[in-house]
Amino acid sequence: MRRLRDLRRRALRRWEGERILRNTYRDISGRDLDVRHPQGFSEKLFRRMVLMNRSRSTEFTALVDKFQVREHVARVVGDKYLTTLHWHGVDPAKIPFRELPDRYVIKTNHASGQTITVSGPIDEAAVVQQLRSWLKQNYYWVSREYQYFDVHPRILVEELLDDGRDNGPLDYRLWCFDGTPVVIQVADRRHDLMYFVDPDWNPLDLDFEDFGRSAAIERPENLAEMREVAAALARGIDFVRVDLYNVHGRIVFGEMTFTPRAGRFRFTPSSWDAILGAAWTMSGR
Template sequence: MRVAIIYLWRHGRWPLLHRPERFTEWVQWRKLNGAAHGLELLTDKLHSKSVAAQRGGRHYCIPTLWSGTRLPDTCPAPYPVIVKTNHGCNQNRIVRCDADWLAVRRIAPRWMASAYGGWLDESAYRSARRLLLIEPFLAGPAGGRPDDYKVYVFRGRAAMVQRHVGRGGDHRWTQFDRDWVRVGGADIAVQPPTTLPAMLEAAERLGAGHDFIRVDFYEVDGKLWFGEFCLYPGSGLDPFDPPELDLALGRLWAGKGTA
């Protein structure tokens, strides 16, 4: 009932939880029925890197400079770095100087205090080890966060790429099909990333064997980097624009369409 009421609040309609049709309804179905065996382990970022490396992607895995449960007094790596949790989403800070390091040391214990995902019933996150990670910061335009490419993979076939820009500020996203034709989101005319063919191939290799998985990447100075896997995009609570895209992706999840 909680899952249904939250969905109603966000989408203005009751979800079909037992026979989902829309992509956002399938996300709720996954919450209630659990992730397939082994899929839940992909919420663990360190484990995800090992999976990516084993499947031929070691060259685009971002190095882990440090991991542990409590940040040391001084940063163990040269600035800039990014500090993030191994077990959650949207728990990260860019560290460029000693003042940033002190700030993230104050925040990190709150991240570590509890498991992630409980309040939105994203139970697969319980399988991730509760750790802090430090990685080198990959700078994007003007030294900010790099553009983020999220590839929606259905049964081993990449169907859609969601491009995110302006994180930490004017955050917008646009959806493109695998041929880089805009299918939804912000009306932003942009050339495809130079690594698009490699990105799609890598996403399909990493996403093989699952009904649906989202595989996230960055492109920095023409180089492809693996970010993470996502089981519950937007927790199924972000409306699609146009709404028909929600239904089209739902058919792909159900195995009734072709990307």
């Protein structure tokens, strides 16, 4: 019965996925999605998700795969911007726990939020069990973001980045349009902090409706290099958010995000939806 249920789910995936995306946009915005003539940022974001869901586009699959994207980063900006990769594989039972450093991070390549931070002794059996559960999941089904549908699950064991903050490292998220950073969003690990600035680090009157403004964050000394790295990785893409860490002056790639928060947010003030929508000249996808 489970196999039949899975087959039915996949057969109805395209129709059901578009219905869910359109309903979600209506719930957030209070109006129907205009796929032909989208205006605001949110509408363009949902248009992207709908069209990728329709066409089964794999255009961004390798770039959201946290393992495969490493090759792209190394080729475009150099492997010095990558975390140290201690181990990777598909069987968590083969993780060489005894050979790893005292501090490291275990995560999957195919989803968001599936991270285990290790700093000292751990229950290895419990970690293996958790990872096995995560590997069975297809992240597409969470919010119908099709770029995740064909990512083959894998485990990554990476160095633990520490910028000295209790809730760090800070995550610098550069919203890039046609390869140009337009807005920089700064967040911490638990998302207790959310701060928006322009590319020159001038504070912006911009927030997410469900969050609220955070205290100011000091401008990184190597901000220009961060912008250059993000612009290079975003080149040729109409919109992508490039996430970077900055650990004591060392810039480290985090990930590339094509549908932030699966579109489930509102800007405050709402005028930012039109401002960022105008910055997004959409391609045919």
